[in-house]
Amino acid sequence: MLKRVVAVLAALIVCMSFTGCAKKETKSVSFFAMDTFITISVTGDDAKATLDWAKNLVETNEQKWSATLPDSLISRLNAGEKITPDADTARILERAAQMRDYTLGAFEPAVYPLVRAWGFTTGEYRIPSDSEIEELLGQVLKDSVRRDGGQTYLAGGMIDLGGIAKGMTGDMLLAGFRERGVASALINLGGNVQALGAKPDGSAWKIGIQSPYDDSVIGVVSIKNKCVITSGAYERYFLGEDGQVYGHIISPFTGRPVSNGVVSVSVIADEGAEADALSTALFVMGEHEALDFWRTHEGFDVILLTDSGTLYVTEGIWKDFTERSSLAVKQVCEIKR
Numbered sequence: 379m380l381k382r383v384v385a386v387l388a389a390l391i392v393c394m395s396f397t398g399c400a401k402k403e404t405k406s407v408s409f410f411a412m413d414t415f416i417t418i419s420v421t422g423d424d425a426k427a428t429l430d431w432a433k434n435l436v437e438t439n440e441q442k443w444s445a446t447l448p449d450s451l452i453s454r455l456n457a458g459e460k461i462t463p464d465a466d467t468a469r470i471l472e473r474a475a476q477m478r479d480y481t482l483g484a485f486e487p488a489v490y491p492l493v494r495a496w497g498f499t500t501g502e503y504r505i506p507s508d509s510e511i512e513e514l515l516g517q518v519l520k521d522s523v524r525r526d527g528g529q530t531y532l533a534g535g536m537i538d539l540g541g542i543a544k545g546m547t548g549d550m551l552l553a554g555f556r557e558r559g560v561a562s563a564l565i566n567l568g569g570n571v572q573a574l575g576a577k578p579d580g581s582a583w584k585i586g587i588q589s590p591y592d593d594s595v596i597g598v599v600s601i602k603n604k605c606v607i608t609s610g611a612y613e614r615y616f617l618g619e620d621g622q623v624y625g626h627i628i629s630p631f632t633g634r635p636v637s638n639g640v641v642s643v644s645v646i647a648d649e650g651a652e653a654d655a656l657s658t659a660l661f662v663m664g665e666h667e668a669l670d671f672w673r674t675h676e677g678f679d680v681i682l683l684t685d686s687g688t689l690y691v692t693e694g695i696w697k698d699f700t701e702r703s704s705l706a707v708k709q710v711c712e713i714k715r
């Protein structure tokens with residue numbers, strides 16, 4: 379009996395020393411993909427292998443979902459081909475359509491002909507004529523994605539997943555991290571920040587909301603297991619010959635870059651795909667419609683900055699938000715339902 383106890387104890391000690399060897403470590407990787415600077419950090423048993431997998435996933439999704447890479451699945455759809463989508467591609471197309479319906483068309487992947495006409499795909503910016511915009515608005519075809527058995531094609535028009543692909547990729551990264559037993563991770567896909575769990579020390583992640591005008595932050599949000607996804611006109615824009623600034627989010631209703639007094643919208647939610655599409659949609663809606671949308675829909679919070687310096691923070695995130703003094707902000711208002 380004593381022998382058996384000793385044997386079990388010895389086995390236990392061996393096990394413990396083994397888990398001791400596979401000590402949890404924090405590792406990070408930074409790289410450029412999806413048109414933006416990406417940083418991923420994970421704390422886990424085999425952090426290096428997890429990061430290799432993560433970088434590969436981001437690059438694979440870009441190859442499949444970019445509207446500008448000529449051989450991507452999306453480019454092939456846009457060229458009129460029938461494709462056989464893999465499960466992830468079928469899922470993002472489905473989610474994009476749902477978010478379009480949910481936002482009543484403010485998030486609209488079919489706005490791509492206009493994104494292209496204004497030069498946002500190439501950097502050769504131009505202001506299309508009124509008649510060109512009219513004509514291209516006719517090509518913004520809601521619900522043009524069709525399925526035929528295992529194949530998918532477009533009934534017309536063109537689509538762009540640029541307003542949801544990073545959020546969806548973030549969700550896939552975090553799901554993969556969970557499967558690999560990672561308890562703590564933070565990813566930043568060019569302003570799309572998504573957190574798995576808390577910081578390794580158990581405290582909340584502190585996410586800075588960037589000022590649209592300089593490198594400072596206008597405030598800090600504390601989150602665990604959530605994402606903070608921001609859309610702004612200040613990352614990708616051009617100065618037109620008419621002296622106006624044109625940003626890369628296009629109103630599917632007017633065919634023109636959004637210019638409604640909103641300078642940045644951050645959405646805080648559980649799911650990256652939802653927060654990404656919503657941040658784009660709320661930007662299109664403008665201050666009053668966006669806050670009304672928040673009041674009538676559940677499951678997310680909003681931090682919205684206007685060009686006159688009003689910062690709106692919805693009640694669900696109010697206690698987790700700390701303002702920083704910034705030239706961009708003149709007053710902060712809590713928004714209640």
Ligand code: ADP
Nearest residue numbers: 484485486487538540541609626627628630658
């Ligand atoms: P970013 O990609 O800079 O983080 P967003 O998530 O707001 O910003 O997505 C903007 C991108 O989405 C644009 O570059 C364009 O490809 C696409 N897009 C522009 N306007 C819309 C829109 N109204 N609905 C859906 N996608 C859009």
Ligand code: MG
Nearest residue numbers: 541654655658
């Ligand atoms: Mg977006």
